[in-house]
Amino acid sequence: MNMERMLHGKVVIVTGGASGIGAGIALAAARHGASAVIVGDLSDEPREGGTPVVERLLAAGTKAVFHRCDVSSRSDMDELVAVAKDYGGVDVMACNAGIALASDGPWITAENFHKLLSVNLDGVLFGAQAAAEQMMKLGKRGSIVATSSMGGTRTGQLTTAYSTSKAGVNMMVAALADAFGPSGIRVNAVCPGLINTALSQSAPEVAKMFDALKSRMPLRRLGEPEEVGNVVAWLGSDLSSFVTGTSLLVDGGQTAVL
Numbered sequence: 001m002n003m004e005r006m007l008h009g010k011v012v013i014v015t016g017g018a019s020g021i022g023a024g025i026a027l028a029a030a031r032h033g034a035s036a037v038i039v040g041d042l043s044d045e046p047r048e049g050g051t052p053v054v055e056r057l058l059a060a061g062t063k064a065v066f067h068r069c070d071v072s073s074r075s076d077m078d079e080l081v082a083v084a085k086d087y088g089g090v091d092v093m094a095c096n097a098g099i100a101l102a103s104d105g106p107w108i109t110a111e112n113f114h115k116l117l118s119v120n121l122d123g124v125l126f127g128a129q130a131a132a133e134q135m136m137k138l139g140k141r142g143s144i145v146a147t148s149s150m151g152g153t154r155t156g157q158l159t160t161a162y163s164t165s166k167a168g169v170n171m172m173v174a175a176l177a178d179a180f181g182p183s184g185i186r187v188n189a190v191c192p193g194l195i196n197t198a199l200s201q202s203a204p205e206v207a208k209m210f211d212a213l214k215s216r217m218p219l220r221r222l223g224e225p226e227e228v229g230n231v232v233a234w235l236g237s238d239l240s241s242f243v244t245g246t247s248l249l250v251d252g253g254q255t256a257v258l
């Protein structure tokens with residue numbers, strides 16, 4: 001199989017696809033031959049600015065549509081996945097939307113803690129449930145890929161809630177891989193390290209540490225959203241047909257030397 005066409009004919013949904021890593025997943029999916037890309041997000045405005053990703057996909061000749069949704073709502077996820085019916089049904093579900101909060105830490109309020117979990121954990125579960133239901137109905141051997149984080153494997157007090165949520169995502173993909181595997185549906189996660197997006201710049205304490213962190217990373221740089229997108233494309237493709245239940249670090253080697 002040609003790597004450049006590894007998603008040939010596949011319909012891809014990306015939550016949080018308007019910005020950052022999600023936009024990178026959407027653009028990489030198109031580059032790897034996806035037949036249609038459905039972008040689900042709260043807004044189609046990229047947080048980092050610039051042209052909306054759907055406009056970029058359409059300009060590149062890929063069928064694409066934006067659908068407004070909140071991943072923390074199960075009915076929104078059902079409606080998002082229903083959009084894929086117009087294109088033949090979802091083959092690859094990227095449950096990517098996630099948030100980090102500047103107020104994270106050991107004394108995070110109950111309200112902020114539950115807000116973070118509702119996006120980072122409920123959002124992945126509801127997206128996976130909606131996609132798996134449609135895949136099973138249509139008899140598709142699909143692939144679900146969650147965006148977890150390096151923070152799901154290592155933590156510190158500044159990411160108390162965030163790391164807790166991402167460790168939960170890593171366990172969730174293993175459980176869902178077990179549940180959906182007999183139907184031929186694979187479930188995996190990617191765990192990005194520091195990626196150049198609006199989110200990674202939004203926590204001032206973390207952003208300040210970037211230079212020091214970079215000097216300790218084997219590749220000495222932040223990652224770019226499409227570098228995560230390429231790994232999601234591979235996990236979505238038939239090239240990874242025996243890979244399920246795993247959480248794959250995409251961190252420039254940072255975790256290896258921590």
Ligand SMILES: NC(=O)c1ccc[n+]([C@@H]2O[C@H](COP(=O)([O-])OP(=O)(O)OC[C@H]3O[C@@H](n4cnc5c(N)ncnc54)[C@H](O)[C@@H]3O)[C@@H](O)[C@H]2O)c1
Nearest residue numbers: 016019020021042070071097098149192194195197199200
């Ligand atoms: N940037 C990093 O360094 C990094 C590292 C590890 C993991 N991640 C993870 O990658 C994913 C994407 O992060 P990013 O850096 O691209 O962030 P981002 O803030 O640039 O983009 C996130 C997108 O998700 C959308 N979103 C937020 N809440 C939503 C909701 N309730 N419903 C629908 N969409 C919603 C936002 O509107 C935005 O478009 C997240 O899960 C994040 O935790 C990021």
